[in-house]
Every structure is written in structure tokens, then in C-alpha cells.
Amino acid sequence: MFGAYRGRVLRIDLSKGKTKAEKVPAEWMLKYLGGRGFGARYYYDEISPIVSPLSSENKLFIMTGPFTGAPVFGPSKSTITTKSPLTNHYFVANASGYFGPNIKFAGYDGLIIEGKAEKPTYISLVEDNLEFRDASQIWGLKTSETQRAIREEIGERRASVACIGPSGEKLAYIACVQADARSYGRGGIGAVMGSKNLKAITILGSSKVEVAKPDELRKLLREEIKALRQTTRDHTRHGTPQYTEVLYELGAYPIENFTRTRVEGGVEGITGQIMREKFLVKDTACYGCPVACGKLCEVREGPWRGLRAELDYEIIWSFGPHCGVYDLNTIIAAVGLSDDFGLDAMSCGYTIGFAMELYERGVINEKDTGGIKLGFGNSDAEIDLLLKIAARQGMGNVYAEGAAKAAESFGRNASYYAMHVKGLEFAAYDPRAFYGMGLAYATSSRGACHNVGGWTIRDELIRPVIDRYAVEGKGRFVKSIQDVRGYIDSIGICTVPRRAMHLTDSPKEDIVNLVTGMDFTGKLLSIGERVYNLERIILNKEGISRRDDTLPTRIMTEPIPDGPAKGHVITPTMMKLMLDEYYTARGWDSNGFVTEETLKRLDIP
Numbered sequence: 001m002f003g004a005y006r007g008r009v010l011r012i013d014l015s016k017g018k019t020k021a022e023k024v025p026a027e028w029m030l031k032y033l034g035g036r037g038f039g040a041r042y043y044y045d046e047i048s049p050i051v052s053p054l055s056s057e058n059k060l061f062i063m064t065g066p067f068t069g070a071p072v073f074g075p076s077k078s079t080i081t082t083k084s085p086l087t088n089h090y091f092v093a094n095a096s097g098y099f100g101p102n103i104k105f106a107g108y109d110g111l112i113i114e115g116k117a118e119k120p121t122y123i124s125l126v127e128d129n130l131e132f133r134d135a136s137q138i139w140g141l142k143t144s145e146t147q148r149a150i151r152e153e154i155g156e157r158r159a160s161v162a163c164i165g166p167s168g169e170k171l172a173y174i175a176c177v178q179a180d181a182r183s184y185g186r187g188g189i190g191a192v193m194g195s196k197n198l199k200a201i202t203i204l205g206s207s208k209v210e211v212a213k214p215d216e217l218r219k220l221l222r223e224e225i226k227a228l229r230q231t232t233r234d235h236t237r238h239g240t241p242q243y244t245e246v247l248y249e250l251g252a253y254p255i256e257n258f259t260r261t262r263v264e265g266g267v268e269g270i271t272g273q274i275m276r277e278k279f280l281v282k283d284t285a286c287y288g289c290p291v292a293c294g295k296l297c298e299v300r301e302g303p304w305r306g307l308r309a310e311l312d313y314e315i316i317w318s319f320g321p322h323c324g325v326y327d328l329n330t331i332i333a334a335v336g337l338s339d340d341f342g343l344d345a346m347s348c349g350y351t352i353g354f355a356m357e358l359y360e361r362g363v364i365n366e367k368d369t370g371g372i373k374l375g376f377g378n379s380d381a382e383i384d385l386l387l388k389i390a391a392r393q394g395m396g397n398v399y400a401e402g403a404a405k406a407a408e409s410f411g412r413n414a415s416y417y418a419m420h421v422k423g424l425e426f427a428a429y430d431p432r433a434f435y436g437m438g439l440a441y442a443t444s445s446r447g448a449c450h451n452v453g454g455w456t457i458r459d460e461l462i463r464p465v466i467d468r469y470a471v472e473g474k475g476r477f478v479k480s481i482q483d484v485r486g487y488i489d490s491i492g493i494c495t496v497p498r499r500a501m502h503l504t505d506s507p508k509e510d511i512v513n514l515v516t517g518m519d520f521t522g523k524l525l526s527i528g529e530r531v532y533n534l535e536r537i538i539l540n541k542e543g544i545s546r547r548d549d550t551l552p553t554r555i556m557t558e559p560i561p562d563g564p565a566k567g568h569v570i571t572p573t574m575m576k577l578m579l580d581e582y583y584t585a586r587g588w589d590s591n592g593f594v595t596e597e598t599l600k601r602l603d604i605p
């Protein structure tokens with residue numbers, strides 16, 4: 001009836017041990033598409049602004065889109081929407097892999113998890129059979145051990161398992177949910193699961209996702225497979241680590257907590273090419289994706305020899321040059337441990353680098369670190385602090401709450417060194433080297449995020465269509481990129497293969513119509529815009545306004561000291577001009593509130 005949609009979600013009440021299948025209102029499909037859009041709409045209806053993130057009133061909305069599990073390129077995405085303990089606000093995290101497709105194969109568009117289990121529990125959904133199972137025996141296990149134990153216990157080797165590790169159980173605000181080999185990384189979603197005594201959700205379904213017009217869809221994809229292979233060749237070979245050298249050469253690669261962009265010897269030892277030549281075990285792919293950008297690597301020498309982890313650009317940076325570390329053995333070990341303990345490798349690596357700067361500046365000393373010399377480049381100290389964060393042990397306890405909260409607890413000017421927006425730590429891009437990224441960080445619905453906020457890298461740096469140092473025009477530009485991301489995150493596909501399906505900033509909707517059997521012609525961009533505005537209304541209600549749409553003082557006062565972007569800084573005046581233009585383009589008032597007129601135009605409740 002709804003093409004590739006299932007038309008229903010499964011509500012799972014952990015307090016009562018009950019479940020209920022509910023219809024997804026049909027009009028939501030054309031208005032919000034799925035995934036991030038559905039999650040925002042459920043959150044808007046069900047989570048009051050005063051709900052505390054780790055209370056039983058918070059919920060997890062795990063949503064797929066119409067493309068998730070469908071026979072298209074990269075149909076692997078699903079989202080988890082919840083209130084984040086890291087930011088204390090609305091949050092959406094997404095992951096590729098197999099978990100989202102399995103929700104569809106089990107017959108649902110999404111799962112809504114509410115309440116709190118009395119004791120450690122995991123949910124098993126095999127086909128349409130749901131069980132609440134005792135997780136006492138697996139509480140305390142790492143994520144890889146948990147996934148193995150659950151597959152063995154239910155006797156399904158192919159089951160997908162999304163779980164938390166010890167960090168989520170200990171309610172670390174930077175805990176992730178590890179879904180097989182991928183992560184719903186950011187925002188401390190793992191702590192929300194931990195607060196519900198929910199160790200894992202395992203799903204296995206076998207009901208194929210049928211599309212509305214399979215023959216025409218097959219023909220369209222056959223025509224585009226060549227374009228897909230051409231445009232994603234570098235991803236297949238080097239994955240996102242291909243960008244390390246590119247961003248470094250452009251002077252946009254932040255080093256040692258955004259204090260510089262140059263280093264003696266450069267980044268030659270950690271490029272995508274070196275990763276492939278010396279550390280790669282195999283390429284991995286998500287469900288239905290011919291790109292296979294996953295890069296499973298192995299530590300080749302040192303104390304962690306043999307430990308494996310999938311690498312990407314961001315986490316090579318967070319545990320690498322951000323911490324003054326240029327050895328892929330250490331970086332792979334850090335990522336592997338972080339995944340296994342259930343920590344967000346971006347926030348965790350970022351927070352360690354932040355702590356290193358505090359130490360170097362004398363804001364903290366060996367009394368605070370328990371005798372560890374925590375300076376940049378100390379690989380042993382990096383791993384040591386990671387393990388302490390994972391266990392919330394000693395000095396790790398405070399860093400387990402992320403950089404912003406750690407800074408607050410230290411006082412002593414520590415906040416100056418925490419690069420975050422709304423509590424979410426920066427990603428691997430220095431916004432002073434391309435100003436649109438600064439505006440994207442400042443206005444993203446979830447804090448300093450380069451994805452939800454808008455991946456401006458391509459259009460400002462790699463294939464520039466706009467001057468990276470321009471201020472005028474950035475408001476309209478960032479809004480447009482965010483709206484594209486709004487519909488892509490709602491449709492259920494990965495961003496890498498989307499261009500080969502013409503899902504761009506001037507989308508051809510044919511493929512969506514063939515998959516769903518509905519008419520989305522001319523609607524995708526406005527859906528993206530609607531989703532972004534719905535998120536902003538939620539954030540407005542939770543107290544977010546213009547004063548929160550800003551950047552750290554360092555980024556607005558200290559120019560980049562070296563490299564191709566030397567001397568550039570986003571001053572408060574530049575920020576004001578970009579924000580004013582952005583708010584006007586969005587139809588928000590000068591304080592960053594969505595206006596009645598905009599709500600009416602976008603038909604938002």
C-alpha cells in the first residue's frame with residue numbers, strides 16, 4: 001500500500017514489558033519522509049521540554065526511511081532520536097550497516113522504546129516475535145562480546161545487534177550505541193539505553209522490502225551504476241581517510257585542539273594510502289552497498305598488536321593529530337577500544353585532546369591527572385585516559401561527560417579550550433579555514449556537527465562553488481545544504497552514493513516515486529526544510545535561541561597561526577552577518593525563533 005514503507009512502528013514499553021504495533025499516519029510520509037523526519041515528529045509529540053535525558057520519561061525513536069533495506073544504492077541508514085545527556089537537548093544520531101534494514105525486514109518502519117526495565121534486559125525481535133530477555137549475564141561485557149553472546153544465545157548468527165558497552169552502562173555522556181560494526185555515535189545515546197537498563201536490541205527479519213515499481217527502478221539503477229562506480233572510486237579505495245591529506249593541504253585540518261594546522265613531517269604517516277598499504281585487513285560494506293567504504297584495519301605492532309577497528313577520517317583525526325599522535329598503530333588501538341567499551345570515538349578522542357591542552361597550559365596538573373604527563377603526543381597517556389573514561393575511573397569520570405561539562409567542572413578558564421557548540425564537540429574541520437563550516441557548526445540542530453549542520457567541505461573546499469572566506473552568501477548556502485541533508489537523513493540512504501541517484505540540491509524525484517509509489521515530485525527540498533524547522537521548534541521550546549548559535553571564543557578571536565589559511569578567523573561581526581542572513585533565509589526572527597509565518601508556509605503543527 002505504501003511501496004517500500006511498512007506503515008507501522010513497534011512501541012516497546014520496558015516498564016510494563018508490553019509491545020504494541022501502531023500505524024504511521026499516512027500523511028507523515030509525504031510531509032516528513034521517514035528516518036530523521038519521523039523521529040523529529042514523534043519527539044515533538046511525545047517528549048516534553050522538561051524531560052531529563054536519563055529519566056524513564058525519555059524515549060528512543062529508532063526510525064528507518066522508505067529506502068532503508070530497499071533495492072537501491074546504499075540503503076543502510078537508520079536514525080535514533082532522543083534527548084541527549086551530552087547536550088541536554090533534542091538529538092538525532094544515525095548509523096549505516098545492517099541494523100536499520102533488519103527493522104524493515106522484521107516488518108516495521110521503526111521502534112519506539114520507552115520506560116525503564118527493572119533489571120538488565122535485552123530485546124530480541126526475530127521476524128515478528130519479540131521477547132524481553134534477561135541481560136544480567138551480559139551486563140558488563142564489551143560490545144563485541146555482547147554481540148557474540150547474544151547471537152549464540154538466540155541461535156541466529158546473522159542477527160543484527162545494537163548494544164551498549166560498559167561506558168553506556170555507567171552512563172557516560174559520550175557513550176555510543178554500537179550496531180554490529182557501525183555506531184550511532186554521537187550525543188551519548190548509549191547512556192540513554194543504559195539508563196533504561198537496556199543492554200541491547202537484536203533484530204533479524206526476512207521479509208523483503210518491496211518497491212512500488214521494481215522493473216523501472218532496476219532499469220534506472222542499471223543506467224546509473226557506472227556513474228556510481230566512477231564517483232565513488234576513491235571511497236572504495238581509501239574510504240573517508242582520503243580526506244586527511246586534502247584537508248591538510250588546504251589548511252583546514254585542525255591539529256592539537258585547533259591550535260595549529262601545520263606540523264613537521266605533515267600527515268604522511270596517517271593518510272588513506274598508508275592505511276591501505278600497511279594496516280588494511282579488508283574492505284567492508286553496509287547492506288546493499290557496492291561502494292564498500294568500510295576499512296577494517298589491524299594494529300601491526302606494539303602492545304595492542306592484532307586489535308582491529310574500522311577507520312574513518314574523523315576518528316583518525318580525533319585520536320590522531322588532534323592529540324598530537326601520528327602513529328596509526330595507536331590510532332587503530334584507540335578506535336578499537338573505544339568501540340568495544342561503547343564510547344563515541346569522535347567525542348572521546350576530542351575530549352582527550354582537550355585534556356592534553358589543559359595539561360600543557362597548566363590548567364590541570366599531575367595532581368589532577370594522577371601523575372600522568374598528559375601532553376600532546378603521549379600515546380600511552382591517550383590510551384590510559386581512554387580506559388579511565390570508559391570505566392569512569394579516577395580522572396576519567398569527569399571526561400566521561402564530554403569536554404564542555406568537564407571544562408565547567410574544572411573552572412579555571414578551562415572552558416576557553418573546549419571547542420564545542422551546545423555541548424557537542426567539534427569535528428575534524430577548522431571553520432576558520434572555510435567560514436560556511438563555522439555557520440554550520442553554530443546552527444546545526446545537534447551542536448557542532450558537520451553532517452546535520454551541513455557538509456560544506458565539497459562546495460567550499462574540494463570543488464569550490466563559493467569563496468571559502470566569503471561572509472555574504474553563506475547564510476543561504478548553509479541553509480540549502482542543511483535542507484538537503486534533512487531529506488537524505490529521512491529517506492534512509494547513505495550520503496556517499498546519493499548523487500548517482502540524483503538526490504542532490506536539485507533532486508530528480510523519480511527514484512523516490514518508483515520506490516514508494518507516491519508522488520514526491522518537487523517535494524524533497526521542502527521536506528528537508530520542514531524537518532529542519534520542526535527540529536528548531538523543538539529546540540526553541542527547550543530554550544535554544546540566538547545566543548546558543550555561536551562558536552567558541554578561540555575560533556572568534558585567535559586567527560589560524562600557520563598554513564594556507566593563516567590569519568583567518570571568524571570574528572563576532574562576521575558571525576553576526578552570517579547568522580542574520582541565515583535567519584532571514586530560514587524565515588526565523590532575529591533571535592533565532594521560527595516565526596508563525598514560516599510554520600504556516602511549511603505546514604508544521
Ligand code: SF4
Nearest residue numbers: 074286289293494496
Ligand atoms: S558508502 Fe560506505 S558507509 Fe555508505 S552505505 Fe556504502 S559502505 Fe556504508
